[in-house]
Amino acid sequence: KNEVEQSPQNLTAQEGEFxxxxxSYSVGISALHWLQQxxxxxxxxxxxxxxxxxxxxxxxxxxxxxxxxxxxxITASHPRDxxxxxxxxxxxxxxxxxxxxxxxLSVKP
Amino acid sequence: xxxxxxxxxxxVRRRGQEARLRCSPMKGHSHVYWYRQLPEEGLKFMVYxxxxxxxxxxxxxxxxxxxxxxxEGPSILRIQQVVRGDSAAYFCASSxxxxxxxxxxxxxxxx
Numbered sequence: 445k446n447e448v449e450q451s452p453q454n455l456t457a458q459e460g461e462f463x464x465x466x467x468s469y470s471v472g473i474s475a476l477h478w479l480q481q482x483x484x485x486x487x488x489x490x491x492x493x494x495x496x497x498x499x500x501x502x503x504x505x506x507x508x509x510x511x512x513x514x515x516x517x518i519t520a521s522h523p524r525d526x527x528x529x530x531x532x533x534x535x536x537x538x539x540x541x542x543x544x545x546x547x548x549l550s551v552k553p
Numbered sequence: 554x555x556x557x558x559x560x561x562x563x564x565v566r567r568r569g570q571e572a573r574l575r576c577s578p579m580k581g582h583s584h585v586y587w588y589r590q591l592p593e594e595g596l597k598f599m600v601y602x603x604x605x606x607x608x609x610x611x612x613x614x615x616x617x618x619x620x621x622x623x624x625e626g627p628s629i630l631r632i633q634q635v636v637r638g639d640s641a642a643y644f645c646a647s648s649x650x651x652x653x654x655x656x657x658x659x660x661x662x663x664x
Binding site for chain 1 (some may be wrong): 586588594595596597598646653654658
């Protein structure tokens with residue numbers, strides 16, 4: 445079993461829909477990251493969380509430390525949101541990241 | 554403040570050649586991480602370096618791979634005698650404290 449599990453693996457949505465991507469992890473962590481990767485592209489850090497909730501534009505990320513679970517929400521989705529969204533956890537204050545396998549999101553116009 | 558720079562962006566090598574991948578961290582960052590993304594797979598940690606020191610290389614293959622982060626200049630990931638299975642995207646990230654910032658990656662193709 446992977447230490448970081450994401451669901452769903454693939455997600456197709458219509459423009460304007462509210463989207464939720466889930467991440468569960470099985471280890472103690474110091475922080476959780478949500479990353480975005482476009483096809484053939486680089487990796488952009490969307491959020492880093494250690495507790496609670498963060499919001500940036502149409503993106504919201506939440507984390508429940510007790511439940512070892514995080515969610516990434518996209519409100520009013522748009523085709524330009526189409527990308528792979530990756531959850532990654534950090535163990536220790538300066539440690540490397542352990543990644544989920546990613547959720548491939550496709551938003552249709 | 555420029556972001557994390559990686560070069561080359563694309564690298565083609567024949568089997569048996571050497572590949573050198575470079576990563577220049579963000580200004581002021583002294584921590585560098587290398588990650589590998591194999592085709593159709595997730596990202597995997599390879600090595601974590603601070604200036605002149607390897608802190609954690611638990612993700613590095615035992616043979617043919619090495620990494621350094623000298624006092625001056627970029628971090629280098631070196632792959633000797635490349636094989637087809639080394640074809641992947643190699644990303645580096647840098648940090649000064651908590652958050653890691655990723656470079657655009659180097660896509661290595663071994664023919």
